[in-house]
Amino acid sequence: MxxxxxxxxxxxxxxxxxxxxxxxxxxxxxxxxxxxxxxxxxxxxxxxxxxxxxxxxxxxxxxxxxxxxxxxxxxxxxxxxxxxxxxxxxxxxxxxxxxxxxxxxxxxxxxxxxxxxxxxxxxxxxxxxxxxxxxxxxxxxxxxxxxHPLLETLGPEPFGDWNANQLAKKLHKKTTSIKVALLDQRVVVGVGNIYACEALHRSGIHPQRQSKTLVRKDGKPTKKLHLLHENVVQVLEQAVEVGGSSLNDFADVNGTLGYFGHHFQAYDREDEPCLKEDCGGTIERITQSGRSTFLCPRCQR
Ligand SMILES: [Zn+2]
The missing domain is CATH 3.20.190.10 (MutM-like, N-terminal)
Known part of the structure; x- marks a missing residue:
């Protein structure tokens, strides 16, 4: 998709x-x-x-x-x-x-x-x-x-002036897991399954972690949430740079396939070693809301 x-x-x-x-x-x-x-x-x-x-x-x-x-x-x-x-x-x-x-x-x-x-x-x-x-x-x-009914409930775009404070506001009462929250288009738009997995892995955050635990009592983002915000923007920007990933039967307008897929650190790497330096963990696959999540249980907390 x-x-x-x-x-x-x-x-x-x-x-x-x-x-x-x-x-x-x-x-x-x-x-x-x-x-x-x-x-x-x-x-x-x-x-x-x-x-x-x-x-x-x-x-x-x-x-x-x-x-x-x-x-x-x-x-x-x-x-x-x-x-x-x-x-x-x-x-x-x-x-x-x-x-x-x-x-x-x-x-x-x-x-x-x-x-x-x-x-x-x-x-x-x-x-x-x-x-x-x-x-x-x-x-x-x-x-x-x-x-338009399809567009009016959409949350902020990840590029532009979106920031960690806005993200904290959306998450501070959420008891759902952070992975599921990232996929919620009212929280931020355009973060699909692949990029949610990648951003959480880069940030060392466990996908099942309760969203509100990433927000401080005063409503401000924790350090981890700042990191997550940065990494969400970064993984998306990098993917745009290389022309989008190529999954299933997707091709871009010129019919050429992108290659971001080769750079995944966690996504679709079940049983393979975590690529983070000195981690030594193994990537696992779990299911959340019916979708595969890939994570390293050693470095994602
Ligand atoms: Zn790891």
């Missing part, structure tokens, strides 16, 4: 390819993904220009020149593949392109899961592929991103 760094990578890729482009065609090969496409979606986009591409948590927001916004979420397995005009030509065939994706050899699954095709005035095409169809593509009005 794409996590925040992957989505940020996608955002940057889409920005490079689509900014200032005008839609000349939209092909929808089915009526829905996780939700039905809005009425008249394809028609509405014709002639509209993309003015900016933003990200809120794991949602992509494509601002159009008429004050509407395309809201897109990659779900479990969604991805965009971009084809410039030259490449599009290479995929031209005589078959009915509205029924079958031409791009299957590049997008995978023989093109069976290429549900949406966005065509632009420079001859380029963006193909949205999503085998599991948990993704979202919707059209909203500007301003609606603040009150």
């Amino acid at each position: 794409p996590e925040l760094p992957e989505v940020e990578t996608v955002r940057r890729g889409l920005e490079q390819a689509m900014l200032g482009r005008t839609f000349t065609g939209v092909v929808l090969r089915r009526g829905n993904l996780r939700f039905p496409f809005p009425d008249g979606f394809a028609t509405h986009l014709l002639g509209r220009k993309i003015e900016s591409i933003r990200r809120r948590a794991k949602y992509l927001l494509l601002d159009l020149d008429d004050g509407r916004i395309i809201l897109s979420h990659l779900g479990m397995s969604g991805r965009y593949t971009l084809f410039d005009a030259e490449k599009v030509k290479q995929f031209e065939t005589s078959q009915n392109i509205d029924e079958h994706s031409r791009f299957g050899t590049a997008t995978g699954f023989d093109g069976r899961h290429d549900h949406v095709e966005f065509r632009f005035d420079d001859g380029s095409v963006a193909v949205y592929t999503d085998p599991r169809r948990f993704g979202i593509i919707d059209l909203i009005e500007v301003g609606e991103e603040q009150i």
Whole structure:
């Protein structure tokens, strides 16, 4: 499942390819993904220009020149593949392109899961592929991103002015484990399973530790919580830097796979030695809220 760094990578890729482009065609090969496409979606986009591409948590927001916004979420397995005009030509065939994706050899699954095709005035095409169809593509009005049911409960972004004091405020009464709290999008957005495991390992905090024990009596963050805040930001930033991790069938907009996965210290390393200097512990896997947690019981308290 794409996590925040992957989505940020996608955002940057889409920005490079689509900014200032005008839609000349939209092909929808089915009526829905996780939700039905809005009425008249394809028609509405014709002639509209993309003015900016933003990200809120794991949602992509494509601002159009008429004050509407395309809201897109990659779900479990969604991805965009971009084809410039030259490449599009290479995929031209005589078959009915509205029924079958031409791009299957590049997008995978023989093109069976290429549900949406966005065509632009420079001859380029963006193909949205999503085998599991948990993704979202919707059209909203500007301003609606603040009150949209999917977006309004989202907590702070991990980049920018988010700090340890804000984190302490969210945690000081929480009796749930810190790992589960980090995954709660109301606490902070975009920290998925992998990066929660990694940040806790780096910080030497046991994933089952009660959240409120990381906050002082006066409501201020403990030293450990300061460290955790720093490490959450750091693991996410590093992942963005290397272009997002590659897990399952996720690929970034260019179809290339990232490689942050090779740098995991704890995640997916069950029974392997802890990589912290002088620790000597062994990584264990436990289950929390139905999800795997990887930890070193020796150096995480
Ligand atoms: Zn260790």
